[in-house]
Amino acid sequence: xxxxxxxxxxxxxxxxxxxxxxxxxxxxxxxxxxxxxxxxxxxxxxxxxxxxxxxxxxxxxxxxxxxxxxxxxxxxxxxxxxxxxxxxxxxxxxxxxxxxxxxxxxxxxxxx
Amino acid sequence: xxxxxxxxxxxxxxxxxxxxxxxxxxxxxxxxxxxxxxxxxxxxxxxxxxxxxxxxxxxxxxxxxxxxxxxxxxxxxxxxxxxxxxxxxxxxxxxxxxxxxxxxxxxxxx
Numbered sequence: 001x002x003x004x005x006x007x008x009x010x011x012x013x014x015x016x017x018x019x020x021x022x023x024x025x026x027x028x029x030x031x032x033x034x035x036x037x038x039x040x041x042x043x044x045x046x047x048x049x050x051x052x053x054x055x056x057x058x059x060x061x062x063x064x065x066x067x068x069x070x071x072x073x074x075x076x077x078x079x080x081x082x083x084x085x086x087x088x089x090x091x092x093x094x095x096x097x098x099x100x101x102x103x104x105x106x107x108x109x110x111x112x
Numbered sequence: 113x114x115x116x117x118x119x120x121x122x123x124x125x126x127x128x129x130x131x132x133x134x135x136x137x138x139x140x141x142x143x144x145x146x147x148x149x150x151x152x153x154x155x156x157x158x159x160x161x162x163x164x165x166x167x168x169x170x171x172x173x174x175x176x177x178x179x180x181x182x183x184x185x186x187x188x189x190x191x192x193x194x195x196x197x198x199x200x201x202x203x204x205x206x207x208x209x210x211x212x213x214x215x216x217x218x219x220x221x222x
Binding site for chain 1: 205212
C-alpha cells in the first residue's frame with residue numbers, strides 16, 4: 001500500500017525489555033520523524049532524519065535509538081523500556097523539515 | 113522561548129453551527145504555520161499551511177487566517193458536521209524547529 005505505515009499498531013511489553021517500532025514510507029520523502037503523544041503534552045519530537053544515515057535528536061530523545069539505513073524505513077528502538085515510555089508513537093515523513101508532514105496511524109505502546 | 117498556545121482547550125457545538133479555534137505563537141523567526149486535524153485513534157492530517165505573506169487559506173469548510181504582526185492564527189469551521197469532531201493542532205516552524213500546540217478538542221453534537 002502507498003503511504004506511511006507503522007507496525008505494530010498496539011504493543012504491550014514489560015519494563016526492561018527492548019522494543020522496536022517500525023515505520024515505512026513509499027513516497028521517497030527525505031525527512032522522517034518520530035513523535036510521542038501524551039495527554040497534556042501534545043506531540044513531542046523524539047528523533048528525526050534528513051536522509052539515509054543522517055539522524056538528529058529532537059525534544060525528548062533519552063531512552064530511544066533510531067537508525068535509517070534505507071530512505072523508506074525509520075525504526076525506533078526503546079533499548080530498555082520504562083513505564084514513562086507508555087505512550088502513542090507517531091511516525092511522519094515530509095519532503096522538507098518545514099513542509100507538511102504525513103503521519104502514520106500510530107503505535108500505542110504500554111510498558112507494564 | 114518559542115511557544116504555541118491554542119484556545120480553547122475543548123469546545124462543544126451543535127451540528128450545523130460555525131466555530132473558530134485560536135492559535136497564538138511566540139515563534140521567531142517565523143517560517144510557516146500549519147493546521148492539522150486529528151481524528152481519535154489516527155494520525156494528524158494536514159488542513160492548511162500558511163507562510164508569512166498569506167493572510168487566508170481555505171480548504172473546503174475550513175478557513176485559516178494568519179496575522180503575522182500579532183502572531184495569531186485562527187481556524188474557522190463553517191456549517192460543522194459530525195465528522196468534524198476531532199482535535200485540531202496548530203504547528204509553527206521557525207528556521208530550524210517545529211513547535212506543536214497542544215490542540216483544541218472539538219465535539220460536534222447532533
